[in-house]
Amino acid sequence: MTAAITLHQPRRLIVGAGTIGEVGGLLGTAASTLVIATPITAGFVDRLKLSGKVEVFDAIPGEPDIATLEAALGVARKLRPQAVIGLGGGSVLDVAKLVAALWDGEQTLADVAGPNKVLGRNTRLVQVATTAGTGSEAGIRSLITDPVKGAKIAVESPHMIADVAILDPQLTFTVPPAVTAATGVDAMAHCVEAFTNKRAHPMIDGFARMGFRLVGKYLARAVKDGADTEAREGMMLASYYGGICLGPVNTAAGHAIAYPLGTRLGLPHGLANAIVFPHVLAFNQPVVAEKTAEVAEALGFSANTRDALLDEACRFCSDLDIEMQLSRHGAAEDALAGYAAEAHANRRLMDNNPADMSVEDALAIYRAAY
Ligand SMILES: [Fe+2]
Numbered sequence: 547m548t549a550a551i552t553l554h555q556p557r558r559l560i561v562g563a564g565t566i567g568e569v570g571g572l573l574g575t576a577a578s579t580l581v582i583a584t585p586i587t588a589g590f591v592d593r594l595k596l597s598g599k600v601e602v603f604d605a606i607p608g609e610p611d612i613a614t615l616e617a618a619l620g621v622a623r624k625l626r627p628q629a630v631i632g633l634g635g636g637s638v639l640d641v642a643k644l645v646a647a648l649w650d651g652e653q654t655l656a657d658v659a660g661p662n663k664v665l666g667r668n669t670r671l672v673q674v675a676t677t678a679g680t681g682s683e684a685g686i687r688s689l690i691t692d693p694v695k696g697a698k699i700a701v702e703s704p705h706m707i708a709d710v711a712i713l714d715p716q717l718t719f720t721v722p723p724a725v726t727a728a729t730g731v732d733a734m735a736h737c738v739e740a741f742t743n744k745r746a747h748p749m750i751d752g753f754a755r756m757g758f759r760l761v762g763k764y765l766a767r768a769v770k771d772g773a774d775t776e777a778r779e780g781m782m783l784a785s786y787y788g789g790i791c792l793g794p795v796n797t798a799a800g801h802a803i804a805y806p807l808g809t810r811l812g813l814p815h816g817l818a819n820a821i822v823f824p825h826v827l828a829f830n831q832p833v834v835a836e837k838t839a840e841v842a843e844a845l846g847f848s849a850n851t852r853d854a855l856l857d858e859a860c861r862f863c864s865d866l867d868i869e870m871q872l873s874r875h876g877a878a879e880d881a882l883a884g885y886a887a888e889a890h891a892n893r894r895l896m897d898n899n900p901a902d903m904s905v906e907d908a909l910a911i912y913r914a915a916y
Contacts, residue, residue, distance in 0.1 A: 551747050551794040554686045554704055556673070556711035561783065563775050566714045569631065569672055570595030576628040576670065582606060582618060582642040587634040587676045590717060594631065594674070601625050608814075610637045611691040612699075615644055615655060622649035629670040636680030639673050640688040643706035646671040655690060655699060664703035673708040676717040678768075678781040679729025679816050681736060681789020683711040696809070713786060715778035718768075727769045727866035728816035730781055734761040735819045736788030738827065738841050739797040742834040743898045750795045755840070757787035762844040769866050799899035800826040802892040803908055806885035811877055820868050821875075824859030825911040826899075828852050833901040872916045882912040 578599040581591055588604040603621045622645050632642025647667045658664045673683035686706045689698045737757035740750055764780035800822050807818035831838045831852050842849055845862055849855040864870050886909035
């Protein structure tokens with residue numbers, strides 16, 4: 547028996563080149579709209595073809611914290627928007643979810659931290675993804691950094707689902723090759739870690755399969771030619787499917803091991819996950835051999851042993867020009883034991899892993915990646 551699960555998806559999903567231009571028509575009745583963006587993605591605002599009063603808040607950093615959210619909420623409370631548009635990557639979309647849900651209510655971030663605490667939402671929410679990696683546009687979760695505690699506050703609520711999500715590949719044309727590669731592997735990791743998860747579910751397996759097959763087909767092309775519309779669209783879909791995998795099933799040891807590389811070493815999330823991915827894929831292989839073989843086939847590997855799988859998966863990433871050695875990213879060898887302890891203590895994700903992973907196992911993975 548598989549456990550019961552609940553899946554939330556945007557009410558309307560629009561996929562295709564140039565579809566950002568449909569947003570204005572869809573929001574035709576909104577008298578005022580707040581666009582959440584970064585200084586770079588703010589350049590796409592005209593393509594939304596909005597009418598009525600439009601205000602752009604573009605002060606969203608890579609890791610949005612409590613102050614970022616407060617500043618965005620302050621702008622919303624002045625404007626009183628009928629619609630909030632997230633126009634960016636995962637950080638932007640996460641902030642947009644919270645602004646749309648919280649600006650006109652009494653609840654604070656502390657009030658809504660955790661699952662199902664948000665009371666409701668009156669404002670329409672449109673999520674326009676400009677990267678292919680996090681799949682944040684697909685889901686109901688938002689992560690905000692608490693700089694005092696050095697931890698992420700997770701908010702999860704059905705009231706944070708998008709009314710409209712847009713996957714327009716043209717918006718990702720200018721994402722640099724290195725970022726395309728790392729975030730593409732991260733999207734694949736969301737699919738693979740859900741697929742081989744202890745809490746795996748047949749329905750989510752279907753989305754995961756679509757996701758990692760698309761990565762096998764299109765990621766190298768998207769890295770090579772940023773304006774390859776078909777490849778870029780394939781990667782946006784892979785990212786969206788990964789986002790669906792993150793909802794009811796979530797990730798496992800790969801993301802647990804990648805987190806300290808982000809929080810302590812400062813590596814971007816996608817890169818940290820790309821470095822870790824081959825090692826965890828190989829580590830789990832004996833326990834989930836059939837599913838791992840499906841992943842390997844989708845990525846074009848011919849490996850039939852654990853060692854060969856590790857080699858081929860590492861080569862898959864280095865062929866995308868991802869620097870896979872931790873030492874080259876400034877990691878100190880004597881810091882690895884601390885990373886391993888921290889990763890192992892992340893039971894929320896580690897308990898999802900199909901194979902039990904000890905602190906020593908985690909350390910061996912950091913050493914192998916070193
Ligand atoms: Fe990720």
